[in-house]
Amino acid sequence: MCNPASRREADQWWKEHSPQQTIIMFEFIDSIPDIILRPLMAVLCAAVLGFERETQGKAAGLRTQMMVGLGTAIFTMAAWNLQExxxxxxxxxxxxxxxxxAGIVGGxxxxxxxSIIQAGKSIRGLTTAATVWVVGAVGIACGLGDYLLALVATGFATIILVxxxxxxxxxxxxGSTKSLPPKDS
Known part of the structure; x- marks a missing residue:
């Protein structure tokens, strides 16, 4: 519950900073092309890694990896924009x-x-899970405009996967599955 004075101040602040007053206010982003380039780079880097997962017949393939890259880039850009x-x-x-x-990494x-499946004594999907994690990191780097880091990480991940x-x-x-260690009695 907020008192009326702070509510009025909040309403005044919102009127001054509402989307109707400020169409584009990405202060940490220099230009409209940059607003397009950051998520685009995230999607392209994610597509490289997603293509490899797709060709291996994994559940989290091309579209999933591209969506993870796009989402993490957008969340990162939006957070920095809000802070600015x-x-x-x-x-x-x-x-x-x-x-x-930190929330992105947890998610x-x-x-x-x-994507990890345990069937009996075997575990499958660890590489795909790790790839989702790396694609998220690449998306964050792209969202921050750190394209070199994103490209290097994508290159290393591709070398590892392929x-x-x-x-x-x-x-x-x-083999195609990893065995679980025997249970201690």
């Missing part, structure tokens, strides 16, 4: 965009956990 918007506003609630990133953990995956199957180091 409220930074100089007297009496406004302080916004910490790093908390949004990605739940999403990744959904190169190491090929070596695993070529040398038969591991």
């Amino acid at each position: 918007r409220l930074a100089d506003t007297e009496g406004a609630t302080r916004v910490d965009p790093t908390r949004v990133i 990605l953990g739940f999403l990744g956990a959904g 190169g190491v995956g090929y070596l695993e199957h070529r040398t038969d180091i591991t």
Whole structure:
């Protein structure tokens, strides 16, 4: 419950800063092309990793990875935009965009956990879960405009998924499932 004075102040603040008054107020983003480029880069990087998962017949394939990349980029951009918007506003609630990133990482953990399947003594889907997590990190980097970091991470992840995956199957180091350790009695 808020007192009438603070409610009036809040209403006044909203009138001054409402979307009708401010059509685009991305202060930390330099231009409209940048507003398009950040999510686009996230989607493209995610598509590279999602394509590999799709060709392997995994549930979290191309579309899922692209949506994760897009979502994390948008959440990151929106959090930083809100923080910039409220930074100089007297009496406004302080916004910490790093908390949004922490929330994204936690949410990605739940999403990744959904791709892990335990059947008997084997566990499947760990690589797909890890890929969802990496795609989220790439989306965050793109949302912040750190394209070099996003491209390097995408490159490393692709090498791991394709190169190491090929070596695993070529040398038969591991099977398609990981065995659980025996239970202690």
